Amino acid sequence: MFELNEQQCSMRDAARKLAQTEFKDKAHIWDDTGDFPYENHARLKELGYLGLSIDEKYGGSGLGMVDTYLVVEEIAKVCMTTALLVHDQNVIPGIIARCASEDIKEKYLKRVAQGELHCSICWTEPEAGSDATALRTTAVRDGGDYIINGQKVFTSFGDHADMHFVYARFGESKGAKGIGVLLMDAKSEGITVQTLPKKMGTRGCHECEIFFDNVRVPVENVVIEGDPKSSAGFVKPLMVYNGTRVGMGVMALGVAEGAFDLARDYMKTRKQFGQRLADMQGLQWMMADMAIQIESARLLCYQALALFDQGAPNPYLSSIAKVQATEMAQKVVHDCQQMFGGYGYFGINPIERMVRDVRMLTITGGTTQVQKNSIARHIFSN
Numbered sequence: 001m002f003e004l005n006e007q008q009c010s011m012r013d014a015a016r017k018l019a020q021t022e023f024k025d026k027a028h029i030w031d032d033t034g035d036f037p038y039e040n041h042a043r044l045k046e047l048g049y050l051g052l053s054i055d056e057k058y059g060g061s062g063l064g065m066v067d068t069y070l071v072v073e074e075i076a077k078v079c080m081t082t083a084l085l086v087h088d089q090n091v092i093p094g095i096i097a098r099c100a101s102e103d104i105k106e107k108y109l110k111r112v113a114q115g116e117l118h119c120s121i122c123w124t125e126p127e128a129g130s131d132a133t134a135l136r137t138t139a140v141r142d143g144g145d146y147i148i149n150g151q152k153v154f155t156s157f158g159d160h161a162d163m164h165f166v167y168a169r170f171g172e173s174k175g176a177k178g179i180g181v182l183l184m185d186a187k188s189e190g191i192t193v194q195t196l197p198k199k200m201g202t203r204g205c206h207e208c209e210i211f212f213d214n215v216r217v218p219v220e221n222v223v224i225e226g227d228p229k230s231s232a233g234f235v236k237p238l239m240v241y242n243g244t245r246v247g248m249g250v251m252a253l254g255v256a257e258g259a260f261d262l263a264r265d266y267m268k269t270r271k272q273f274g275q276r277l278a279d280m281q282g283l284q285w286m287m288a289d290m291a292i293q294i295e296s297a298r299l300l301c302y303q304a305l306a307l308f309d310q311g312a313p314n315p316y317l318s319s320i321a322k323v324q325a326t327e328m329a330q331k332v333v334h335d336c337q338q339m340f341g342g343y344g345y346f347g348i349n350p351i352e353r354m355v356r357d358v359r360m361l362t363i364t365g366g367t368t369q370v371q372k373n374s375i376a377r378h379i380f381s382n
């Protein structure tokens with residue numbers, strides 16, 4: 001049985017209060033304008049929510065994955081763009097903490113923990129999406145620098161980030177071998193950023209194409225040096241991604257719960273055929289089915305996160321949790337929209353935004369199909 005302790009309950013309650021009282025009513029603004037949620041970022045920074053999982057030694061809160069994602073879940077119930085901010089601050093610091101030199105940790109983790117530094121992840125390329133090992137961006141040594149050339153796509157917060165966490169190929173190699181990671185100052189000469197237009201949801205977070213034209217990165221900013229004879233530079237960060245992809249599942253869980261609450265409240269007031277929607281058995285069963293799906297996803301996600309906190313991460317269970325939660329949320333949010341009839345089809349109703357926001361979660365962080373490939377590999381590996 002998975003249970004939260006007293007400290008986790010009070011942290012969840014504090015995050016819930018913040019989300020419900022400060023973020024909920026503003027969520028439509030970032031969607032309408034496409035603006036970065038600066039106000040929310042400032043509040044998260046003030047409250048220390050941008051360094052939740054970063055070690056206390058570097059100014060963070062030193063919390064585990066369960067604790068961190070309890071906060072993300074509460075925020076995702078009302079504003080997925082803002083939840084992404086907290087989620088992102090858990091991904092790159094996680095890789096830096098596990099893979100980088102002490103100098104990099106001292107220099108960057110403290111500033112990330114204080115919310116002063118935002119890093120984007122530049123991994124995906126036009127020809128390297130699900131097949132991430134097909135990346136072509138190159139890192140070539142020149143004296144005390146590496147020179148980076150290549151193109152990235154779909155980089156979240158790419159136009160807002162202070163640093164880019166860039167995956168590149170070191171030396172002549174193919175596949176996973178030779179891949180490494182560097183931290184690039186976003187103001188470096190030779191970087192061009194183009195924001196991708198007409199995004200479907202989470203519009204306060206921009207995805208970008210980023211072009212590197214002979215960008216110089218000092219060798220001390222290499223987080224993991226690619227070795228043409230080894231795939232370690234690719235494999236080492238994967239364990240962190242396995243955890244944060246469950247985090248994507250938790251975000252989906254949050255959006256599904258937020259939509260469920262909206263639908264339930266509406267069903268108590270809306271009457272047709274002389275009775276409340278809440279009293280119609282066909283709709284009651286739809287809500288019961290959704291509750292079953294939500295609670296199942298919750299157990300899978302928090303079980304997978306708890307295994308990380310116990311030092312026994314399980315990529316198989318992480319993939320299962322991500323698929324179950326993100327696919328569940330697509331269905332649940334659509335079914336909740338159905339409860340509103342025509343009133344759910346217009347942007348004045350937050351459910352319309354939620355339907356768009358949640359769509360990205362079965363794609364990013366490893367698509368459902370790619371997760372199923374991993375699950376199947378595990379099933380047939382013995």
Ligand SMILES: Cc1cc2nc3c(=O)[nH]c(=O)nc-3n(C[C@H](O)[C@H](O)[C@H](O)COP(=O)(O)OP(=O)(O)OC[C@H]3O[C@@H](n4cnc5c(N)ncnc54)[C@H](O)[C@@H]3O)c2cc1C
Nearest residue numbers: 121122123124129130154155156360363364365367369370
């Ligand atoms: C909103 C958003 C934010 C993102 N943020 C970032 C970011 O910050 N940084 C970053 O680096 N990337 C980011 N991405 C990129 C994301 O990780 C990729 O979109 C994803 O990995 C899929 O790659 P692709 O889009 O090239 O699709 P493709 O790999 O071309 O896949 C197309 C379809 O084929 C399926 N498919 C592919 N290979 C297989 C296979 N072997 N078996 C079965 N089915 C398969 C896929 O599941 C998918 O349905 C983001 C994407 C989105 C949409």
